[in-house]
Amino acid sequence: xxxxxxxxxxxxxxxxxxxxxxxxxxxxxxxxxxxxxxxxxxxxxxxxxxxxxxxxxxxxxxxxxxxxxxxxxxxxxxxxxxxxxxxxxxxxxxxxxxxxxxxxxxxxxxxxxxxxxxxxxxxxxxxxxxxxxxxxxxxxxxxxxxxxxxxxxxxxxxxxxxxxxxxxxxxxxxxxxxxxxxxxxxxxxxxxxxxxxxxxxxxxxxxxxxxxxxxxxxxxxxxx
Amino acid sequence: xxxxxxxxxxxxxxxxxxxxxxxxxxxxxxxxxxxxxxxxxxxxxxxxxxxxxxxxxxxxxxxxxxxxxxxxxxxxxxxxxxxxxxxxxxxxxxxxxxxxxxxxxxxxxxxxxxxxxxxxxxxxxxxxxxxxxxxxxx
Numbered sequence: 001x002x003x004x005x006x007x008x009x010x011x012x013x014x015x016x017x018x019x020x021x022x023x024x025x026x027x028x029x030x031x032x033x034x035x036x037x038x039x040x041x042x043x044x045x046x047x048x049x050x051x052x053x054x055x056x057x058x059x060x061x062x063x064x065x066x067x068x069x070x071x072x073x074x075x076x077x078x079x080x081x082x083x084x085x086x087x088x089x090x091x092x093x094x095x096x097x098x099x100x101x102x103x104x105x106x107x108x109x110x111x112x113x114x115x116x117x118x119x120x121x122x123x124x125x126x127x128x129x130x131x132x133x134x135x136x137x138x139x140x141x142x143x144x145x146x147x148x149x150x151x152x153x154x155x156x157x158x159x160x161x162x163x164x165x166x167x168x169x170x171x172x173x174x175x176x177x178x179x180x181x182x183x184x185x186x187x188x189x190x191x192x193x194x195x196x197x198x199x200x201x202x203x204x205x206x207x208x209x210x211x212x213x214x215x216x217x218x219x220x221x222x223x224x
Numbered sequence: 225x226x227x228x229x230x231x232x233x234x235x236x237x238x239x240x241x242x243x244x245x246x247x248x249x250x251x252x253x254x255x256x257x258x259x260x261x262x263x264x265x266x267x268x269x270x271x272x273x274x275x276x277x278x279x280x281x282x283x284x285x286x287x288x289x290x291x292x293x294x295x296x297x298x299x300x301x302x303x304x305x306x307x308x309x310x311x312x313x314x315x316x317x318x319x320x321x322x323x324x325x326x327x328x329x330x331x332x333x334x335x336x337x338x339x340x341x342x343x344x345x346x347x348x349x350x351x352x353x354x355x356x357x358x359x360x361x362x
Contacts, residue, residue: 002349006336009360013339016361020339028344030336032358034232039317040332043358050331052354056347058329065357104353116329125303125316133305133314136229145310152305162360169362 001104003027006037008046010135010166034135038162039128042121045161045204051103051110059103059110061120064204066096071203076192099209109209127156131163138170147171161203164194227312228293230257240290243306246313247290257293257315266296273299 004027007016012033020029037043041050041062049065052058070085081089102108111119134149150167157163168191195203226239226246235256240247254260258268261284265274273296275283283292283299294313297304303316331354335345346354 001353001355004344004346004349004354004356006356006358007360008358009362011361017339019361028338030338030344032336036334036336037356037358040334041356046358046360048358050356052331052346052356054351054353056331056350058331061329100355113329120329125319126305129303129305129314129316132316133229133307133312136234136314137227137307137310137312140227140234142310142312145307145312148309149305149307149314165362166360169360 001100004030006030006032008032008035008038008043008162008166010035010138010170015169035131035162035166039123042123043162044121044123044157044159046165051100053110057113058116058120061116063119063207066093066207067204068092068206069203071195072198076188095209096207099207123160124157127153127160127163130156131167134167135170143171159201165191225311227310228256228315229313230293230315231317233257241294241311241313243308244294245292246294247285247288248293249288249290253291253293259293259296261291266291 005025007020007030009015009031010033013031016031023029032038038048041048041058043050043062045064047065047067048062049060050058050062051060068089070081070089073082073085074080075082099109103110130149131153134146134153137149138146147167150163150171153163154160154167168188225236226241228235228237228239228246233256235252237248237252237256239252248256250261259266260268262272265272265276266283267273283295284290285292293315294304294306297315301319303314305314305316306312307314331346333345333347335343337343
């Protein structure tokens with residue numbers, strides 16, 4: 001297996017460098033400043049993951065990569081997760097990683113072509129064009145125009161959290177400083193308003209691994 | 225001046241714009257979009273769109289030889305967005321033929337840099353399983 005991590009972050013290298021250096025990755029760790037990968041693969045949040053087989057075919061299109069909706073339980077100042085949410089979050093992460101292992105070792109969980117096609121999410125082209133124009137205007141220093149374009153993208157595709165989150169970070173970040181939500185002030189408030197507005201909808205739609213019985217959490221070290 | 229974001233290109237140029245049209249001179253057309261006027265039509269990367277038939281010659285204005293990039297985008301089925309206050313236009317990707325139903329999903333190739341500026345193409349990992357995972361600082 002080759003793991004490729006991609007920072008889909010409009011802040012580019014400046015925003016993600018510190019994180020990559022701290023992680024000391026031994027796999028390709030790439031920077032996607034212009035959100036090419038979310039556009040190509042229909043990603044709508046982070047982390048999202050795609051499985052590609054040896055022939056270069058997508059066998060699981062973009063989907064939530066081991067996360068669950070604990071965002072609703074986070075402390076809105078410290079972003080700390082309450083202990084009671086930890087077990088469920090860890091179990092979801094472990095189940096996803098086990099599914100990846102089962103795919104690598106035994107080819108399990110790869111979807112048939114028609115089902116993979118069915119699950120592909122095609123981004124709204126008009127929303128993507130608005131977002132792209134917003135990114136360009138932001139870099140040209142036209143913040144108000146950028147904000148209008150970001151808002152238009154979000155209005156057309158409200159459940160695309162990549163648009164919301166990246167736009168909020170762009171509009172409220174100081175170059176060279178962290179773009180973490182905890183440091184975003186007013187933008188963080190807008191983020192939490194959007195989370196509250198979700199109602200019963202998911203922030204991270206659950207991954208549908210077709211045969212859950214195949215995903216047996218391994219005992220022991222949990223290494224990949 | 226108009227700001228034109230055409231796929232990955234960002235160009236600032238003198239143009240004449242109203243709600244539905246963006247008239248560029250032919251040098252700016254090529255600079256902003258990569259499309260160039262040739263005897264066989266409007267061409268880019270070996271693909272030519274003929275202008276003679278179907279009234280498409282409306283895209284080329286006889287009086288000053290300017291070309292309507294917005295009208296051309298509508299012809300191609302490209303998404304077009306505009307911010308009149310900022311004199312800015314956004315053009316999304318030119319649509320390509322969608323895969324047939326039931327056909328396997330070929331992973332679109334891409335090439336992106338790592339922290340050191342080294343490019344990595346997905347196609348370089350053909351023959352191995354690849355897991356792509358996205359993340360962001362926010």
